[in-house]
Amino acid sequence: MGEVRKLQKKLRQIENLEIKISLTPEERFKISRKAELRSRLAELQLQLSGPQQTLGIVGDGKKEKMKRQVEDAPEALPSQTPPASKILKGEKESKAQATPAPAARQRKTGVEAEIGRQQERAEPAKVSDHCRNMSGGIPDSEKEQQLRQEEAEFASLRASWEKAKFRLRLLEGHNDIVTCVVAVDNLVVSGSRDTTVKVWHVPTATEHKNLGGHTGGVTCLSAPPLEYCKRLAWSLSLSDKERFILSGSADCYVKIWALTIGQCVKSIYTFNAVTALCFVPEEDGYIITGSDGGKVQAWSWHTFENCQSINAHQEAVTSIQSQGPLVFSSSAEGGVSVWENQCWDRDPLRLLHHWSSQVTGCGGGPDGRLTLSPRGDRVFLAHGRAWLKILHWRTGTTSRLTNHSSITGVTDCVHQTGGLLIGSCYDLANGESTLNLFSMPQCQYLASLTWPDAPRILCFAAWTTGSGDHRWVTGGRNLIVWEQLSSSGKQRGDVTVKRDSRLDCCSLESEESTEDEEETDGTHTHDLDYEDDTDEGKGVEDAGSSSWLRCVLQ
Template structure:
């Protein structure tokens, strides 16, 4: 096991090296050994698997003997009531999770059309069932929920997507957004590109930044009209905000492909979002942990707060609320007071030791009182931001899995998954609000997915775009027919059988922590004792901006 963990550690380091812009000769030599290390790791895992199977055969007879003894003894004892169900710490087990699920199908199946009607039906029936009903009614509702969930699951197993590669960037794609039939992508190559999805062609190349483009946001149409009127442009004009490591936020008019406004922030911009409240606000995060607010009406600076101790890696808005996540593992929740000065009021600040994110690139996606967190480990964390309660959602079957981004579209939760040991990449789908596993979407030679955007077509089908090494558009198609390279399901039985887990050190986390501490154990221990975060902050994010 010791050599396995060392190989896993080396592969993680190599994956981080590969996304650096410039490499030293020594780093290039390390990267050239990735295939060799993966081959050796696969050989060791095969040996361990064979050893476990041998031990299992020896133990089978004993297990059967014990089962017979228990069965014989139970016949002589009076019948006892069943044991009480275990309630998870910090989160009650929902009735829908307690209901037994029918046996799931094994093997791979084609993925395809899944109508918005089915999603809506499941979303409507998946609300929390409170008391006040006769005992028979909740049972019937739970059975109906379970049937609808199984129908939804089967529909995803039969779905089909066409994948189209958008070629044009010459470095990693760090951010994507969608506007109508257009996809806008930002890259470390300093450019913002606009793509026409129906034809999969580059529509415009927006050059103007001198540093890596790290974040994009699309203001709603009603806020675009106000700016378009002041600029004497069409009232149908759409604008895009781009943030960059060059300390600038630029506002682009998509139809003319020009920068109409530029805001100098005095800090490298690492995250941003648009808050559609009152006259509108632009919220930015910096590499030093600063959160800033800017007026959409005047483009003047409104507020600056040193909110985090490390780089702000994600900012998302939900109505008047703003959520910021940092490389120090902390999450801040803000309320927009719609004022000209200091519009953001801090409601909650949960630090890294609370969220369990001990450094790294945190991306977040809020939903009501919950925030879904992806922080570079095998699971997705769920933060109840009002109370600080943490739960885990399994997103990979081993500690070599990495979750880079998490996204919501309708009643779907989508988490990216990358295995550093095998190089395999996929998207895991969960039904909301219970976070029940549906399917895993993958295709041959799928690259690591670092960012995600989604929208629906006029017919209600899904269109997605994923970014990383490649920029890929996913378009949902009728399920008839099959072609080489189609998206397929790769079912993960461990994810399928898992439920939400309350916070607390699991075996997987302990293994992962030991694994990460092999080379830097002193720094990690110091972090846990005195709260210093500089020695364990995530290297992935820093590599992105180098």
């Protein structure tokens, strides 16, 4: 196992080296050894592939500890998140009031925002006879019928995805790694380490605009809702159909681009390299940015002035997402913070919770990348391991969702669209890239999508067409549009869905049943006793720990 761990660490470091802007001769030599190291790792894994040493799969003795359902409050989908005026503030208010309180009154309560409607928690699959017969409980027959209905619905959903097909179209134009993507109507906007923001027309797969103006690599993008675009367009005497995009860069600037005219209409200097940002559609609107030094800042969409600066994290902020009036930020050291936007002119963000890496279990890696996707009381975390972490942000409890059957798989990004949770996975041992699909909210494995020579996926965006079909765009070494096909018309090269039966038996795991495996799976590079006669580890480790590399791998 010791040699397996060393090889895994070397391959992880080589993958980080490959995305550097420039390489020294020594670094090129190290990269040239990747095929050799992969071959040796595959040989060792074959030797250790006995049932008693199957890597990354929970043994039969622990299957009964897995959580087959997620016991959690129902949540609104990201695209269906209600405005602040409709978000209830606590159970007491939700029970006492027939209609939600105005947004201004909600802010004065100072109580944590309750996302979504208050409904009963999901019932466990097995209930004791005593509980079943309690007054007011659901009769046994109804519960059994409900369970059968849920199982039938999931089976139908899984069957529909097993027949799904996608056609891929390559968008060519960037000359470096694509670090971020966002979808706006029929347009895809991408940001790259080549310092440009490009706008693509999806139906024709052609470059629509090339927005040059940053002097450093573009690290993050965000698209304000249409109503906020109209306000800005009116103030700039532009068409009310104008759409705007926010871009953050290592050059310390946030730029606001008008897509139709292809121009930068506003630049905000942040004094720090911008590594993450999001738009909060509350009141007049806020831009929230994160820096390579761990600072979180709020900017007014009305005046573009700085409203608040907080030294929120110890390391670089790697991801920021909003959900209603809540803002979630994650950092390279593995911490996650939850903020409430109080919609004040000064200091609008109030810290609700902060969970350190000791709680999230996401710290310790030299590259320190951590991306998040919130959903109600849960936050899904991708942090460069073979699984997704699920943080219940109100209580600090965690569980993990298996996203690869081998510990050499690394999860780079997580995304939600409709009733799907999508996690990207890249196998360090063989270079294979996969998208895994899970049904929400139970987090049940549906299917996987991959194809020969698929590139590593570092960022993801999704939307649906008018007919309800999925369209996705993935970025990394290549920028690719995925278009779901009807049941007919398959062509050579189209991607079909596959199933990994090993993910069926170990999807959702309680944290208690996986603590021992997490300590021994070889993916925590900080606790490896790694010696390299050629000093290969040291040079690459330094490269992997740079803040710029962290934001590139968001």
